[in-house]
Amino acid sequence: MTRFILTRIASAIPTLILVSIAVFGLLRFIPGDPAALMLGDLAKPGQVEAMRIQMGLDKPVVAQYLIWVGNALTGDFGKSISTGQDVLPLILNAFSVSASIVLLGVLIAALIAVPAGMLAAWRQNSPGDVGVIAVSTILLSIPSFWLGLMLLLVFGLHLGWLPVIGYVPFSQGFWPALVYIVLPVTTLVLSEAGPIARMARASTIEVARLEYITHARAKGLSEPAVMWRHAFKNAFAPTLTLIGFVLGSLLGGIAVIETVFTLPGLGRLLVDAIYARDYPVVQGTMLFVAAIYVVVNLIVDLLYPFLDPRVAA
C-alpha cells in the first residue's frame, strides 16, 4: 500500500516536468519579443537590448527554463507586467474564488447525481429511470452560460432575491459570501450533475448484472443492503474517475461562469492575462492549473484502492 502511494506520487513528477516544458515552450516560441512588448512601441533599440538582458532573455533557452523552474519551485513566479504585483498571490487569490465555487458545486452535484443515477439503474426502465435519463440529458445539452444568465435573470433581476454581480470571500463572513456564490454554484451543479448521473447509472447497471450481486441477494440481504454494501463501492469507482476529471478541469478555471457572474476567479485571470500579454501571469497560471489537474487526479488514484483493492495489489 505504501509502495502504491509512493509510486503514484512519483509518477506524477514526470507529468509535471513535461507540462512545465510545454508551458515554457509555448510562450517562448510564439512570435513577438516579450522585452519589446513590455517597453511598448516607443522604446529605443538599446533599451530593448538592456531589457532583454535584465529579463535573462539573452541566455540560452535551457538556462532560461531552468531559472524559471527554479524560481517557480521557490514560489517565485515573477511579477505581473501590467500591474507589477507578484504573480503567486494573484493566482492564489483567484484560485480561492474558483475553488470555493467548484468544490461546493461538484460536491453537491455528486451528492445528488450519484444516488439518482444508482437508483435509476436499480429500477432500470421504470418511470423513475426514464425521468433521471431525461433530466440529465436536458441538463447536459444546456450551455452553462445560458443557464447562468437565465438564473441571473429570474432570481437576480425579476425576483431580486440574490445579487447579480460581485463576490465576497468567505473570510468576510459566511452568510454574505454564501449569498454571492449561490447562483454560480447552482449553475455548476446543474451543468455537472448530468454527466455524473449518467456515469453512475451506467456503471451501476454493469455491476448489477454481476454474480456477486445475485449472491448477496441469495444470502437474504434486503435490496438497500445489496445496493449499499455490494453495488456502491464497485459502481462508484468509474464515477469517481469522472468526478476527478471534472474537478480537475473546473478548478483550472471556470472562465465562462466567472464571466457571466463577474467573479475574479482563475479562469478570468488567465483570459485577462492573455489579452494583456502578461506573460509571467499566463505562464504561472498555466503551470498552476496543470499542477492542480495532476494533483486532483493523483488524489483520485490514491482513493481508488479503497473502492477496488485490486489496483493496489
Place this chain on the structure above:
Amino acid sequence: MMDGMAFEKNDMLSVRDLTITVGPSGKRIVDALSFDLAAGDMMALVGESGSGKTMAARAILGLLPQPLVTAPQSRILFKDSDLTRLEPKAMRKVRGAEIGMVFQEPMVSLNPAVTIGEQMAEGLRLHHKLAKVEIRDRSLAMLERIRIKEPAKCLAAYPHEFSGGMRQRIMLASVMLLKPRLLIADEPTTALDTLVQRDVLDLMVELTQANGTAVLLISHDLGMVSHYIPNVVVMSEGKAVESGPSSEVLRAPTHDYTRRLLDALPQRSAGGTRGGDCGKPIVEIRDVVIDYPGRNRLFSRTEAKRAVHGVDLTVRRGETLALVGASGSGKTTLGRAIVGLVKPTSGEISFLGAEGLEPADRHGRHREMQIVFQDPYSSLDPRQRIADIIAEPLKLDKSMSAAERERRVEQVFTEVGLSSDFRRRFPHQLSGGQRQRVAIARAIVGRPAFVVADEPVSALDMTVQKQILLLIRELQARHNFACLFVSHDLGAVEQVADRIAVMQDGRIVEIGERDDVIDRPQHPYTRQLLEAAMLIDRRFAETNPLEQAMAR
C-alpha cells in the same frame, strides 16, 4: 414421477409444474418441471447450457433475472410454505438461512471490494443477530474446517488474493456457515481444474453431510454426478426428460437425450497411436526456460517467476501430443512460446528443422503454425464476419488470388462442418461449439504444419466437446498436421492424444504413449491426476459399462 413414495420420505422441497417464461406470456424457458427432494438428500439437475436447469434453480430462491417470470401455476413447496407465493420479506428470511446457494464462477461471485471476513459475517449478522466476537469465532472455525492455512489473515484479505479453487471453498464455507437446510450448487466446479474440482466436491459433501443439509446440484457433467449424487433429473429444453436414481438412469437410459449425454462422456479413441516414430519431427524444443519478468516498479522490480524449467519436447508430423497439467503448471506458456507469442528466456525451439528462439519470424513461417484458444467467445473478433475471420490468415500469402482464397474458405467451411449460411454472420450469432469450429477453421485454413490447441473444449458442453474433439482428430487425419493439445482434462486428452506429456510446476514429469501413461502411470502426480479424472469411469466400470452407448 413416484409421488407416493417420495411423500413417504418426507420431502423437504417439492417442485410442481415449475414453468418459467420470458415475460408473462413469452417463450417457456422451463416447462412444467416437477421433482422432490427429501431432507438431507442429494439430487442433481443435469442438462446442457440452455436446458433451463440454472433458471429452475434460481426460481426456487426467487432470483430470476429480469424479463423471466415464474408462471402462476408453478408451486415450490419448501417446508410449510410455497416459495412462489411468499412475500419478499419472508423470502429474504429463507434465502441464506434456510436455502444457501453456491455459484459457478468463483471469480465473480465474491465481491472484489469487500473482505472475505465481511462477506462471511454478513449472513450471520443478518439471520442470527450474533455478537461480533461470536461471528469472528465461527468464521475462523469454519475456515479452519475447510483447511485454510491462516484463517485470521484470510478474514482480512480480499477475494483477488486467492485462487479459483480457494475462492470456491471460501464461498462454500460462507454459505454453510449459516447451516441451511438446502444447498443449491450451480455448476460449482465447472470453472476449476480436475484436481481442484474433486477437492471442492469432497468438501461440499463433507460439510453438507455433517450438517444434514440437502443438496441440489446443477451440472452438465454426468460423470461427476454419477460419482457424487444418488438422484438425478435430466433436463432438455426446459423439460425433465428422465429422472430417478443416478445408477439406473445412467446405466439404462430410456430417453434419447440422456443417451446422447452419456455418449459424450470421454472414451478412448480407437486405433491408438498413429505415425509413432516414423513421423518427421515438426517442432523440437531443447532445454527451454521461460521466466516471467518481474513487473517494473518505480522503486523496485517484483521477482521474476520461472514458468517453465528446462523442457525438452518433440512433436512429429501427424501426431497429437497432449500437454497435461493443472493451471499454473506452465503448459499454456510453453504452448505459446512454441508459436512465438511468448519469448523463451533460454533454450532452443526449432521448427521444421530451422533453429531459433523466435520460430514465428518474419519469413512467413508463422503461417505454418496456428493456435486455437480456449474461449471461443473472446478469441473471435466480434465485428468481423465469419468468412472474413477465417480468410484472414490467407491474406498473409500475397501470391494467393482473391478467388483462390474464396475457394479455400468455402472448402474449410465444409471440412469443419459449418453450413455456408454462416459466412455473412457475426460471432455473437453462433453457439459456443460453432464458434470453436470457426476458430479451428481459421487455424487450419492455411494448411499449417503445426497447431497448438490451448484447452479448446473446456468452455464447451459435454456433447459439443465430443464433436469438437472428433473434428480435430478427423482434420488431423486428413491434413496430417502436428498438434500440441494443451489441457487439464484427462478425459478430453484420452480421446485425441497419441502421446501425453504431464507437466507439473514447469517441468515435464512424465511423457509417453497415451495408453502407457493412462494405464501404467509412473509418476505420482500423473496417478493423482488420473485418480481425480478416472473415478467417474471406474464407477461406471463397476456398475456395468455403458456398452450400448459405447457401441455407437
